[in-house]
Amino acid sequence: AQSVTQLDSHVSVSEGTPVLLRCNYSSSYSPSLFWYVQHPNKGLQLLLKYTSAATLVKGINGFEAEFKKSETSFHLTKPSAHMSDAAEYFCVVSDGSGGYNKLIFGAGTRLAVHP
Amino acid sequence: NAGVTQTPKFQVLKTGQSMTLQCAQDMNHNSMYWYRQDPGMGLRLIYYSASEGTTDKGEVPNGYNVSRLNKREFSLRLESAAPSQTSVYFCASSGTQNQPQHFGDGTRLSIL
Numbered sequence: 646a647q648s649v650t651q652l653d654s655h656v657s658v659s660e661g662t663p664v665l666l667r668c669n670y671s672s673s674y675s676p677s678l679f680w681y682v683q684h685p686n687k688g689l690q691l692l693l694k695y696t697s698a699a700t701l702v703k704g705i706n707g708f709e710a711e712f713k714k715s716e717t718s719f720h721l722t723k724p725s726a727h728m729s730d731a732a733e734y735f736c737v738v739s740d741g742s743g744g745y746n747k748l749i750f751g752a753g754t755r756l757a758v759h760p
Numbered sequence: 761n762a763g764v765t766q767t768p769k770f771q772v773l774k775t776g777q778s779m780t781l782q783c784a785q786d787m788n789h790n791s792m793y794w795y796r797q798d799p800g801m802g803l804r805l806i807y808y809s810a811s812e813g814t815t816d817k818g819e820v821p822n823g824y825n826v827s828r829l830n831k832r833e834f835s836l837r838l839e840s841a842a843p844s845q846t847s848v849y850f851c852a853s854s855g856t857q858n859q860p861q862h863f864g865d866g867t868r869l870s871i872l
Binding site: 654679681686687688689690691694735747748750751752753 | 764800801802803804805808850852860861862863864865866
C-alpha cells in the first residue's frame with residue numbers, strides 16, 4: 646500500500662532564509678509525486694510534480710523538490726522564503742494502478758514565515 | 761478560466777437535514793473527486809468518478825451519495841447530516857491517469 650509521511654507538522658522560518666519541508670513516501674510502483682500548497686480558505690494549488698523524468702523538479706514561486714529513490718524522499722525546498730509563502734503544504738503520491746488518478750495525501754506541514 | 765467551481769462556499773445545517781454540494785469543471789476532464797479535509801488528517805477521498813456514468817467509493821464513503829450528472833458536474837449529497845460530517849469539502853478533477861488534480865476552493869460545512 647502506498648503512503649506518505651510529512652516529517653514536520655509545523656515549520657517556522659525567517660523571511661529570506663531557506664525553506665525545507667520533508668516528505669517520505671512508500672510505494673509499490675514507480676510513483677508520481679506532487680507537492681500542493683493551500684493558502685487560508687482556499688483550495689489546493691499544484692506547486693510541482695515528479696513523473697519519472699528528471700529527479701530535480703522545479704515548480705512555481707521558486708520551489709523545487711528532489712526525488713531520491715534510495716531514501717524514498719521527496720523534500721521541498723526554496724532558497725529564500727517570502728512572507729507570501731506562509732501556507733500549508735501537502736506531499737502527495739499518486740496511485741494510478743486502479744485506472745484512475747488516486748491521490749494519497751500527507752497530513753500537511755504548516756509553514757510560518759516571520760519578518 | 762474558472763477551473764473547478766463549488767457551491768455553496770459556506771453552509772450550516774442541523775443534525776438530520778439533507779443537503780447537496782455542487783461541483784462543476786470547465787476543463788473537459790474525465791475524472792472527478794470529492795474529498796473532505798479535517799485538521800491534521802490531510803484530505804481523504806469520499807467518492808470519485810473515473811469517467812462520465814461511473815462512480816466508486818473512496819476511503820470514507822459512509823453517509824454520502826454522489827451523482828455524476830454529466831461530464832462537467834459531480835454532486836455530493838448528505839441524506840441525513842451528522843455532526844461528524846462537519847468538515848471542509850473539496851471537489852477536484854483530472855484529465856488522464858497520473859495527471860495532477862485541480863481543486864475547487866471548498867465548501868465549509870458545519871452541522872449542529
